[in-house]
Amino acid sequence: MLGKIEEPSCRRRRRKPKTSRSCRAGLIFPVSRIDRFLRKGDYTERIGSGASVYMAAVLQYLTYDLVDIAGNIAMEAGRRRIAPGHLHQAVREDSELQALFGGILTQEKTCPRKAPVASSRKGKKSSKGLRAPNAIVA
Numbered sequence: 001m002l003g004k005i006e007e008p009s010c011r012r013r014r015r016k017p018k019t020s021r022s023c024r025a026g027l028i029f030p031v032s033r034i035d036r037f038l039r040k041g042d043y044t045e046r047i048g049s050g051a052s053v054y055m056a057a058v059l060q061y062l063t064y065d066l067v068d069i070a071g072n073i074a075m076e077a078g079r080r081r082i083a084p085g086h087l088h089q090a091v092r093e094d095s096e097l098q099a100l101f102g103g104i105l106t107q108e109k110t111c112p113r114k115a116p117v118a119s120s121r122k123g124k125k126s127s128k129g130l131r132a133p134n135a136i137v138a
Contacts, residue, residue, distance in 0.1 A: 029056040029063075066090055067095060068078065 021031040035052035069090035072083045077086070091097045093103050 025053045025057070027053070027056050027060055028034065029060040031056045034059075062097075062100075070093055071096075073094075 001033050021035075022029065025031060030051050034056050035047070038047050038055070039054055066087065067082065070086040073093075074080070074082045074086045079086070088105055091101050
């Protein structure tokens with residue numbers, strides 16, 4: 001007697017792992033979240049499936065460009081971290097970013113660099129928690 005032959009419909013099919021729309025588009029920015037915001041806001045009645053992908057790509061490009069310029073400015077200043085002033089200076093120096101963010105950022109928001117404040121405790125060390133080198137502990 002021959003073994004039982006399985007029908008093709010009985011075999012379990014392996015499912016492909018679920019991939020996000022951001023991963024399929026090769027983006028870091030969240031496509032699904034942008035799609036949800038576009039649909040939630042009353043911008044239009046109909047929104048195409050590619051609109052959120054395109055918008056996520058544009059936002060990612062603008063963010064990369066802005067952070068890249070601000071990072072270069074921070075390195076020139078000898079800093080390892082990007083401060084808000086570096087971002088502001090990056091927008092002011094790039095003509096395209098200035099055209100985009102011109103109305104949002106104004107010239108008055110830059111703060112002058114503060115001079116370091118001298119400490120009133122020059123060279124004094126705290127004696128708290130210290131004991132003499134040859135003290136006898138009872």
